[in-house]
Amino acid sequence: MSAVFRDSIRRSVPWAAALTLAFGPVGQGRARAGGEQSQNPAAAAPSDRVTITAVEGPSTLHHLGRTIENSSMGWTGAFAASPLPEPTRLAGAEQLPRPFVMDGADLYRVSCRACHKADGSGAPPEINSLIGPVRSASVEWQTQRMKELGRQVDTAMTRQVAAETDADLRKRLKVGGHSMPAFGHLSDDEITVLRAYLDELAGVPGADRRPRHLTVPVARVGELIAKGTCHICHDAAGGEPSRQTTALSRIIPSLASIPHQKTIYDFVQKVTKGMPVPLSASGISSRGRMPVFNYFSEREAAAAYLYLIMYPPG
DSSP states (O other): OOHHHHHHHHTSTTHHHHHHHHHSSTTSOOOOOTTSOOSOGGGOOOTTOOOOOOOOSSOHHHHHTOOTTSOOTTOOSBOSOOOOOOOOOOTTGGGTTSOEEEEHHHHHHHHTHHHHOTTSOOBTTTBOOSHHHHHHTOHHHHHHHHHHTTOOOOHHHHHHHHHHHHHHHHHHHHHOBTTBOOOTTSOHHHHHHHHHHHHHHTTOTTGGGOOOEEEEOHHHHHHHHHHHTGGGTSOSSOSOTTOOOOTTTTOOOOTTTHHHHOOHHHHHHHHHTOOOEESSTTSOEEOOSOOBOTTSOHHHHHHHHHHHHHSOOO
């Protein structure tokens, strides 16, 4: 990390203090990953002690040979006119070093919602609905459905079909398939918590009685957002870090370049509320092509920014 870049981060008060508390002194190496014992409770890893890694490689859209104009991926954010940025001390700055407590709905927001929408319906035919497969993986739902249709329930067959479907869902999460990218970075604990919420989302009987939570460190939340949402459209690296993009340039900046182009305040504003961008070199502004992810909190967006600094994409 260059001295100029490091100093610019230190000037982002009060985020400099938050950065130091959450990850250690800026410029002293990367944050502690899972597997290392830390005296800082904010760095405590989830129960299965995941390892935090940087975002790598081309975006999902580039990998699939698609463009932001001809795909529904990553387009579940809002598209209202972007408000003018207001210099302010962002709410919750003093709480940033504290770990997040996330349930299945939170994990779904940061990992799945950008493509599958809030209700899991997706955008067929490109993005399939989650509801049917999740219901098929439930013995309870299949049994109830068969009874509603007046059909005899073959318990052994129902259990076999449900088990095979559930195994396919979990495999799809890990290795991807068709248009869906792999979410191999999700831990077994995170998948278990997420899986319980998918049952609730699909209306599986009894799913709402199985709440699950995880304590997640700041860097891990940033990783989940960057890999689950940002990397859909943004390549990990590439391009000129200092080059200012415009709406007409049709360039999507890489994740590696973003901390060089934006302060943490601008980044949080852009992600959660939107921010006008130059339409062209003429100085006229536009809302740009990026959706506003107003379902992320300011604190979550800040976690993503800090993660990009401490784990530079490659």
